[in-house]
Amino acid sequence: MNRKFAFWGYFLFLLVAIIVIPASMAGLPVWINLRLFFGFVTQNFLLTMLSVFGLLFDYASIIIPRTELSSVQIAVLVRHPTGERLYVTYFRFLVIYLLPFTIVKAYALIVHLSLITLTWFLLAIVIWTFLLLFRLGRDNSVSEGIILIMLIGLRVVASLLIK
Numbered sequence: 001m002n003r004k005f006a007f008w009g010y011f012l013f014l015l016v017a018i019i020v021i022p023a024s025m026a027g028l029p030v031w032i033n034l035r036l037f038f039g040f041v042t043q044n045f046l047l048t049m050l051s052v053f054g055l056l057f058d059y060a061s062i063i064i065p066r067t068e069l070s071s072v073q074i075a076v077l078v079r080h081p082t083g084e085r086l087y088v089t090y091f092r093f094l095v096i097y098l099l100p101f102t103i104v105k106a107y108a109l110i111v112h113l114s115l116i117t118l119t120w121f122l123l124a125i126v127i128w129t130f131l132l133l134f135r136l137g138r139d140n141s142v143s144e145g146i147i148l149i150m151l152i153g154l155r156v157v158a159s160l161l162i163k
Contacts, residue, residue, distance in 0.1 A: 003064050004096060011100035014057050018107060021050055030112045031162050037108035038120045039159030051155075054104070058124075058151050061101040062131050063144055065094055069132075094132070101128055120158060127154065 018036060022028050025044070032041055036054060041047040072093065105124045108117050131147050 003068070007060060007064055007097065008100065010057060010060065011104070014053055015100075015104060015107070017050055017053065018104065021046055022111075033111045034108055034117060034120070034162045035159055037105055037111075038124065039155050039157075039162055055151060055155060057104065058101070058128075059148055061097050062128060062147055062151075065097045066132060066144075068093070098125075098128070101125075116162070120162075 022033055022036065025047075032043060032047065035041045036047065036050055040051045040055075069090075072090075102125065105121050109121055111117075127150075131150065134143060134147065
């Protein structure tokens with residue numbers, strides 16, 4: 001329960017920061033605002049830290065439910081719920097983490113509604129789902145490291161493409 005509260009607190013902090021900090025800097029180009037959500041910004045220290053906080057939020061929104069899902073899977077093995085009940089339980093569990101991730105990314109659509117923003121938004125949701133379900137062997141620390149590297153790589157690619 002403490003992880004959920006901490007995650008939601010971090011979400012609220014990031015959401016307020018993403019709304020307030022760019023609004024306080026008049027005249028920011030649209031591509032800098034989009035990079036805050038999907039890439040890296042290196043023009044200003046405050047914006048750079050906001051990009052890093054966004055990356056850490058993306059990472060936390062994947063890693064926390066992965067660790068909690070592994071503990072839930074033990075209960076599933078013991079109780080043997082039906083297929084429909086199992087999927088409803090997983091969905092209710094995952095929506096707690098998917099909803100804040102979606103809200104942060106959807107704010108990019110509010111800032112600048114365009115085809116490229118919509119594409120990156122949908123790509124972020126698909127990648128979040130893929131990385132949540134991604135397993136590489138039994139060693140969780142290796143797969144968690146690969147997830148972080150993949151998220152950094154995606155943000156670098158987004159930074160190169162969003163101009």
